Amino acid sequence: MSIFELFSRNKEERSANVAKERLQVIVAHERRARNAPSYLPAMQNEILAVIRKYVEIDNDQLQVDLNDDGNCSVLEVNVNLPK
Amino acid sequence: MATIIVVTSGKGGVGKTTTSAAVSMGLAQAGHKTVVIDFDIGLRNLDIIMNCERRVVFDFVNVIQGDASLNQALIKDKRCDKLFILPASQTRDKDALTKDGVQQVLNQLKQDFEFIICDSPAGIEHGAQMALYFADKAIVVTNPEVSSVRDSDRILGILQSKSYRAENNMPPVDEHLLITRFDPARVIKGEMLSIADIEDILAVKLLGVIPESQAVLNASNNGTPVILDEKSDAGQAYQDTVARLLGDDRPHRFTEAQKKGFLQRVFGG
Ligand SMILES: Nc1ncnc2c1ncn2[C@@H]1O[C@H](COP(=O)(O)OP(=O)(O)OP(=O)(O)O)[C@@H](O)[C@H]1O
Ligand SMILES: [Mg+2]
Numbered sequence: 001m002s003i004f005e006l007f008s009r010n011k012e013e014r015s016a017n018v019a020k021e022r023l024q025v026i027v028a029h030e031r032r033a034r035n036a037p038s039y040l041p042a043m044q045n046e047i048l049a050v051i052r053k054y055v056e057i058d059n060d061q062l063q064v065d066l067n068d069d070g071n072c073s074v075l076e077v078n079v080n081l082p083k
Numbered sequence: 084m085a086t087i088i089v090v091t092s093g094k095g096g097v098g099k100t101t102t103s104a105a106v107s108m109g110l111a112q113a114g115h116k117t118v119v120i121d122f123d124i125g126l127r128n129l130d131i132i133m134n135c136e137r138r139v140v141f142d143f144v145n146v147i148q149g150d151a152s153l154n155q156a157l158i159k160d161k162r163c164d165k166l167f168i169l170p171a172s173q174t175r176d177k178d179a180l181t182k183d184g185v186q187q188v189l190n191q192l193k194q195d196f197e198f199i200i201c202d203s204p205a206g207i208e209h210g211a212q213m214a215l216y217f218a219d220k221a222i223v224v225t226n227p228e229v230s231s232v233r234d235s236d237r238i239l240g241i242l243q244s245k246s247y248r249a250e251n252n253m254p255p256v257d258e259h260l261l262i263t264r265f266d267p268a269r270v271i272k273g274e275m276l277s278i279a280d281i282e283d284i285l286a287v288k289l290l291g292v293i294p295e296s297q298a299v300l301n302a303s304n305n306g307t308p309v310i311l312d313e314k315s316d317a318g319q320a321y322q323d324t325v326a327r328l329l330g331d332d333r334p335h336r337f338t339e340a341q342k343k344g345f346l347q348r349v350f351g352g
Contacts, residue, residue, distance in 0.1 A: 016274055016276050019280075022229060023280075027285075030236065034244075
């Protein structure tokens with residue numbers, strides 16, 4: 001790292017770290033989606049429509065995951081409502 | 084017993100064809116009779132990298148459709164008599180590949196060859212699925228970049244669920260990670276994913292690391308697989324990669340940045 005870079009560094013996080021964090025989230029999500037039943041996207045869409053009857057939310061404020069922990073599956077629905 | 088190795092990635096332009104050419108040449112030079120098949124129907128490239136484009140008469144699709152025999156379509160490499168190339172068709176589309184057709188050709192090749200290298204097209208659709216379907220081993224080519232790593236993970240998912248081995252409850256495809264176009268100086272600066280990051284996310288054993296190298300472009304300009312450029316960093320990294328495929332335990336090279344002089348460190352460059 002040169003003295004020129006020293007000053008511009010650290011203000012913004014190193015982009016490789018950002019890349020790794022984004023990848024961990026994307027990959028974990030896609031691995032779950034891969035094993036999920038095919039009705040999940042449609043169901044997610046309907047849940048979104050129901051919520052939107054009452055509050056306006058963005059696609060990424062709803063998280064629907066099906067987690068398999070051995071003897072039963074857990075459907076996890078997370079909704080982030082705007083303040 | 085022949086081994087079928089697919090070179091795959093999901094994302095385009097990451098180095099599959101470069102790798103297929105280098106690995107097949109390396110295996111052949113080590114004395115193993117090897118054939119490399121171009122699965123990129125409609126966009127063939129391998130013949131250019133192997134410098135045999137003017138010798139192509141019949142192609143993979145001609146053989147599948149019974150218009151030519153395998154022997155008529157196979158091209159013997161002029162530099163190494165253990166290496167053969169089965170070129171892709173330039174005029175058809177990927178749907179010309181059928182599971183049955185591919186299987187028949189592979190079964191015939193298995194009689195004669197020790198290694199069958201399948202150079203996959205980009206994507207995760209039909210062409211890529213045909214290239215990986217019958218594989219025993221997979222070399223997953225990945226660049227240190229978000230979209231490439233993500234696509235590699237998707238290809239790994241397909242290998243684990245939609246390959247012949249997966250569908251027939253056989254031992255899984257043996258997966259290997261090959262990181263290409265790696266630039267250690269940029270990793271130090273925090274601009275590029277590190278080897279450890281990628282291994283961590285994909286959880287596949289590391290076969291090799293090929294540095295970003297001018298030698299690759301030179302090699303493709305000349306129509307020589309870069310592994311024949313024995314003085315180059317990329318050529319040596321591919322030599323190591325082939326040796327590891329054959330069971331040799333070699334340390335990874337070209338993974339650390341060159342040490343910089345004091346002035347360079349202070350003033351950059
Ligand atoms: N280690 C490397 N250093 C520098 N350039 C490279 C390296 N590996 C590949 N390239 C370059 O990247 C480009 C794409 O390489 P290549 O054709 O092997 O990729 P591919 O994965 O087969 O692409 P496609 O998905 O289109 O089939 C080429 O121009 C090649 O010269
Ligand atoms: Mg290619």
